[in-house]
Amino acid sequence: MTSKKNFLWILPLCLGLMASSAEKAPDPQQLLDSAHKATDLSQLGSYVLTARVIVNPGDSKREQAGTLTISRDHELSRVELKINGKDEVQIRRNHASYIVPSQTLLPTSGLVGFDKSWDPLHQRETEIGDKYKLGKVHAENIGEHRAWCFDRKTAYMKFTLTEKLCFDAARPRLSRRGASTKNRTEFMDYTQMGEQEYPQKVSIIREYMAPVEVTDVHVVPATLSEELFKPPENAIEVESCANEQPPEPKHTPEPSYPARASAESKKGMVVLNVIVAKDGTVPMARSLTPDSYGFSESAEQTVRTWQFKPATCDGRAIAMEMNVEVNFNRF
DSSP: OOOHHHHHHHHHHHHHHHHHHSSSHHHHHHHHHHHHHHHHHEEEEEEEEEEEESTTTTOTTTOOEEEEEEETTTTEEEEEETTTTTEEEEEEEEEEEEOOTTOOOHHHHOOOOOGTTTTTOOOSSSSSSGGGOOOEEEEEEEEEEEEEEEEEEEEEEEEEEEEEEEEEESOOOOOEEETTTTEEEEEEEEEEEEEEEEEEEEEEEEETTEEEEEEEEEEEEEOOOOOOOOOOOOOOEEEOOOOEOOOOOEEOOOOOOOHHHHHOOEEEEEEEEEEOOOOOOOOOEEEEOOSSSHHHHHHHHHHHEEEOOOOOEEEEEEEEEEEEEEOOOOO
């Protein structure tokens, strides 16, 4: 009698597992297209996004809170971040960004282009978005939700960028995107705005950078003046195009080893946000990985002396923004 009861309990369970495993995975391109159609905010025309930003959430000693405002009118955008008593702005007009070298909050927060991050068919504001290959779809659990995930490999300049995309299995909305568990963005609590949707909570995790949480996201249609998109004073124009060629190093001396780090036999690694100008010089090098041993300061000072053959766009020299990794090792 006992064995019969056990059999009756096990049989439905087995049947349930078989049904789950037999479920057909959706086509990856269909997931991309469905999510893009539902979350592409450009369908609203011009709009303003506001949100609360928390850097180092949950860390009582280092947590900082501020506000993010993104004003967008098709190919014009203004991103403003107010936090820790500072107010920083970055303007984009068509295929050119205007970056102020003295500003550090926006690059370390990863919030430039935030309002397009949950649209899986928006990668950069150039024509490279359709040059990708999609991997096989498989099921995963993200928190308490089931998701369909696959890899997307995108050709960009001389590189192949691999990104893992995960979509909510109940509705084709982006749940997570990233190159790895250490570099990912998660999207939660989607809300409706007309026919479009956007997440009200976003978590941004980047290796070597402070985690960022964006909450209370609100989007409203708006009529925006041209004056709002005027480039800031002292900004450097950085262009982008489909046929970019990256800078080529000509003179890149190694930074000096910080005295304290040397005395304590410490190793270090610094990621720098860098602009290589049209003449091949480096007018901006700012660390994304602050430290207490002087690695960042040494790397910044030295990288600003580097010389490159400048980046090109259709054969024409342009300024380019990129990240550079500098390692400090003692052998």
